[in-house]
Amino acid sequence: MDDLEKRLRKINKSSVIPVYYQLARILERSIRLGQLKSGESLPAENKIASICGISRMTVRRAISELVDLRLVSPQKGKGTFVTGYELDHTVFEFYDFFKEMRRRGKKPSSELVNVKIIKAGEKIAEKLDIPLNTKTLAIKLVLKADGYPMAYEEKYIVYEKQNPIIESEIRDPSLPSLVSSHLHKLPVNSCRILHVTIIDEQVAILLNTKPRTPAFLVEQILYDKDNVPIGWGKSIYRGDKYKLVSYDGLNLLSRKEGGITDYE
Amino acid sequence: MDDLEKRLRKINKSSVIPVYYQLARILERSIRLGQLKSGESLPAENKIASICGISRMTVRRAISELVDLRLVSPQKGKGTFVTGYELDHTVFEFYDFFKEMRRRGKKPSSELVNVKIIKAGEKIAEKLDIPLNTKTLAIKLVLKADGYPMAYEEKYIVYEKQNPIIESEIRDPSLPSLVSSHLHKLPVNSCRILHVTIIDEQVAILLNTKPRTPAFLVEQILYDKDNVPIGWGKSIYRGDKYKLVSYDGLNLLSRKEGGITDYE
DNA sequence: TAGTGGTCTAGACCACCTC
């Protein structure tokens, strides 16, 4: 408590480092190192402001960073309280295949397995909330990084015959861009579901791997602004080539969250 | 452009809904519905302020929400620009087993498979960065929800003989709390890795499932404030009972990110 | 030089909570 006050007084108002940033780091350290314990409250905003000799708005800016980090939660009329220890809450970021590969410095490409106009079967009809046998554009792709097969993807969108199918768009593995270019409807909401699955024999051949190995399955449903489903896709990522990584904690360098990375 | 101005003028300063919130939603809609396109810039902060008749600080508060949503990225001296279409960036939240089950309204429990002091083998020695054969506390658990086995967990921490092992702490499936109670060292950083795997025969028996079915494998490494590893654990979650769900997009109700959910 | 975003101030009023 008293200890914290000492540290608060060390804030350097004429530093190039912003005051709100210095303050946020002081408070973050105090919490993460256990000097401010879960359930305790921070000093009042006005008190911090007067201790540090800064404006209350600057204090609030610092505290809002701690709120974003879920270290602290303010309660109107009462105070700002340190929340429970948060190393057991993790966030995994997940990017589209092309973005992810570019991020990793690898060259993404896609190979068309086939494109068909099909009549919606039970599963597709349910996912897209359309009648059975509605004409549906079905696209199957193998996704590669530096020419090496990494993932397999199936995408389904309702077919509009007036719109030609452009191959370059089909090969782009982003369902949102495909949907918006074919349907001229904007996907505004998206739901993604991450499952585990086992690679079957057909996909194993396409991915040049053994059947019955485990894999990530990412399902994506896109909705327009009226929450009508307009596209559905599933992607199978080789389990031997992917993992999702996430870092949490004090050190700034490791705060950056990871995404899919090589698994070796 | 002109259209946006019209909407900006509609802001109601005497509403119970905060001005910054109204403004953030107007800008968010304009971006998500494609009226403000990727690469375009928002009106300058001062301009928005004068159009709406509000303070620049309030405008900044609104824009900072869009930054958090990754819809927009401000550039010093130039302007604030709409970023690329972001339905292809997903965040999966992941909670500890106990927290997750309570969130779902199920009663979590754990069953000890065994607790041993072992000599670190190659794998553990490498993960914890300790010499081979160092005494290590090894804990194996089955995690249950409403009595039904859902996950299997192994945890390893360096053994300190002066600290007794308390069963209630062992059964708590949170590695951070286990480490801090046994070692009296605070875990300050955490690294989690999400893999896919296949359940082997021994685990299949414990989880009352068939062997060779797919599962999530979550690895966690904990570090103290000097970035020395102080605990390692792996958890295997039944692939038929888990999925990670995430919603993105315009609608407020669906903005809330999902976690692990039942898979039926 | 003019315009932009980044930081910061010193107030203000409010709703909420506790006493």
Added chain:
DNA sequence: AGGTGGTCTAGACCACTAA
């Protein structure tokens, strides 16, 4: 009534960018 966080203002100075 007094303290707390939530919102908002009307300025200010700065560093950066572009013409």
